[in-house]
Amino acid sequence: MRTLRFGIVGCFAFLAALTLGVGVASADAATIVALGASNTYGKGVARNQAYPAQLEAILRAKGLNVRIVNAGINGDTTEGMLQRLDRAVPNGTRAVILQPGGNDRRKGSPDRTADIQSRLSARGITVIMLANGMLHGLPHQPDGVHLTPEGYHMLAEQLASQVSGAIGR
Numbered sequence: 001m002r003t004l005r006f007g008i009v010g011c012f013a014f015l016a017a018l019t020l021g022v023g024v025a026s027a028d029a030a031t032i033v034a035l036g037a038s039n040t041y042g043k044g045v046a047r048n049q050a051y052p053a054q055l056e057a058i059l060r061a062k063g064l065n066v067r068i069v070n071a072g073i074n075g076d077t078t079e080g081m082l083q084r085l086d087r088a089v090p091n092g093t094r095a096v097i098l099q100p101g102g103n104d105r106r107k108g109s110p111d112r113t114a115d116i117q118s119r120l121s122a123r124g125i126t127v128i129m130l131a132n133g134m135l136h137g138l139p140h141q142p143d144g145v146h147l148t149p150e151g152y153h154m155l156a157e158q159l160a161s162q163v164s165g166a167i168g169r
Contacts, residue, residue, distance in 0.1 A: 029067040030167045033089045035081055035116075036099030036130065040072025042152060044141050049149040052097075055156035055163065062160070064169050077103045078112035085119060095166040096120050097159065099130035126166040134158060 034040050034052040042050020052070040059066045071088040073080065078100050081088070089096055098120075100113045117127050138151035147155065 029065045030094045030169070031067050031069065031090070031092060032095045032097065032163060032167070033069045033071050033093050034097045034099070035085075035088055036072045036097075037076040037101030037103050038072065038074040039101065039135065039146055040070065040097075040099045040130075041074050042070070042072065043074050043146045044143070045147075045149050045152065049152055051147075051152040051156045051159070054153050055159055058156055058160050059164060062164070064164060064167075066163075066167070072099070075103055076101070077107055077109040078116060079104075079109045082112045082116050082119075085116060089120065089123075089125065091123075093123075093125050095126040095128055095163060097128045097130050097163070100132075102132060128159070128162050128166055130155075130159070 034055075040050070040052065042052075047053060047070070050070060050072070052068045052072070056066060056068040059068075069088075071084075081098075081100075098113070098116060100111070103109070104111045120127050134155065135147065135151075138154050139148040140146065140151060141148055
């Protein structure tokens, strides 16, 4: 009976240590922010199908302890991104994937991409540009602008090595 009791107590101690270990690992996760417009947000697909969620899953499957924050907003311009930059990108962020989109031209807004890059660089945050050209050739939804879940997955696969390199892992 004593062995069984020790086994149960030992099991609980092991589970408690494992839980604490997971908490520590999560606290040490490298934060990456995906900042952009509708193709960052994942317009037309479920949140877990947008590229930031798929990218996090890909990097975690490769053993990287990362947390990717989706700070995409449908219809956003680089002016809007610049205005919300400090709220969207918390201190301690290791990298930002910046997807300016094409809303500046459509809305007659000035292109503030260089200002965003400058402010992030001044904070010591690596900027990974997601140019609209990276979306060409990927599967799109019927609107011809936004990617399908498969297209977002392919984009996440393309970004995975850049992100892991940017955070030094």
